[in-house]
Amino acid sequence: MPTSTVANLASVEGADGEGLLRRRLRLYRITTALLALVVGLAVVDGLDLVDVYGVDAATVRARGPGGVLLEVEYGAVTRPALATPFRVRVVDPGGFDGPVHLAVTRAWIEVWDENGLYPSPSSETADDRWVVWEFDAPDGDTFELFYDARLEPARQTSKDGAVELRDAQGAVLARVEFTTAVRP
Numbered sequence: 001m002p003t004s005t006v007a008n009l010a011s012v013e014g015a016d017g018e019g020l021l022r023r024r025l026r027l028y029r030i031t032t033a034l035l036a037l038v039v040g041l042a043v044v045d046g047l048d049l050v051d052v053y054g055v056d057a058a059t060v061r062a063r064g065p066g067g068v069l070l071e072v073e074y075g076a077v078t079r080p081a082l083a084t085p086f087r088v089r090v091v092d093p094g095g096f097d098g099p100v101h102l103a104v105t106r107a108w109i110e111v112w113d114e115n116g117l118y119p120s121p122s123s124e125t126a127d128d129r130w131v132v133w134e135f136d137a138p139d140g141d142t143f144e145l146f147y148d149a150r151l152e153p154a155r156q157t158s159k160d161g162a163v164e165l166r167d168a169q170g171a172v173l174a175r176v177e178f179t180t181a182v183r184p
Contacts, residue, residue: 055075055077055078055079055082055083055084055085056075056077056078057073057074057075057076057085058073058074058076058178059071059072059073059074060072060074060176060177060178061176062165062174062175062176063174064165064173064174066092066094067092067093068090068091068092068093068165068173068174069089069090069092069174070088070089070090070163070165070174070175070176071088071089071090071091072086072087072088072089072163072176072178073085073086073087073089074086074161074178074180075151076178076179076180076181077180077181077182077183078151078180078181078182078183079151079182079183079184080151080152080153080154080155080156080182080184081150081152081153082150082151083115083148083149083150084112084150084151086112086146086147086149087144087145087146087147088102088144088145088147088163089142089143089144089145090102090142090143090144090165091141091142091143092141092143093141094141095140095141096137096138096141096143097137098137098168099122099134099135099136099137099168100134100135100136100137100138100165101132101133101134101135101165101166101167101168101170102132102133102135102145102163102164102165102166103130103131103132103133103163103164103166104130104131104133104161104162104163105129105130105131105160105161105162105163106126106127106128106129106130106131107129107159107160107161108159108160108161108162108180109131109161111151111152111155111159112147112149112150112151112152113149113150113151113152114147114148114149115148115149115150116147116148117133117145117146117147117148118145118146118147118148119135119136119145121133121134121135122134122135122136130164132166133145151180155182156182156184157182158179158180158181158182159179159180159182160178161177161178161179161180162175162176162177162178163175163176
């Protein structure tokens, strides 16, 4: 800073002009460092090196008998009260000859505030461990489910989950497991 500015501060503030200048310079440096940190973290998050802000999704897949594919997109990282993706896709190369049965771990599904489940199940049951949905067989060889939900605002811990594709008798055809990490 030019000496004339220091002199002006000294004349305005008296002998404490240099103290005021030091305090302002320190505040400037702290503010600049904090802004650089926020921008740097945004760049790191944008490059998907570390999950810093927002919601990040991941996909897990499993194959079952006859080449049936179970694919689940879920929120790998989320924050309380944020909408988080949860989609299930089942592909049966031969087409569906009956209803689609999906089971989701109850402990995982209960941490969400549901806004909607599309399509709606034709029936739903639950026990201590699982919520089981039955959906009418779709036309073609692909079934897709979308669960529109937000993480409960008070939720602060990560949660493990699983989805199973089952047959009409409840036998597991394909299973995927995942963890949704929660950040503040």
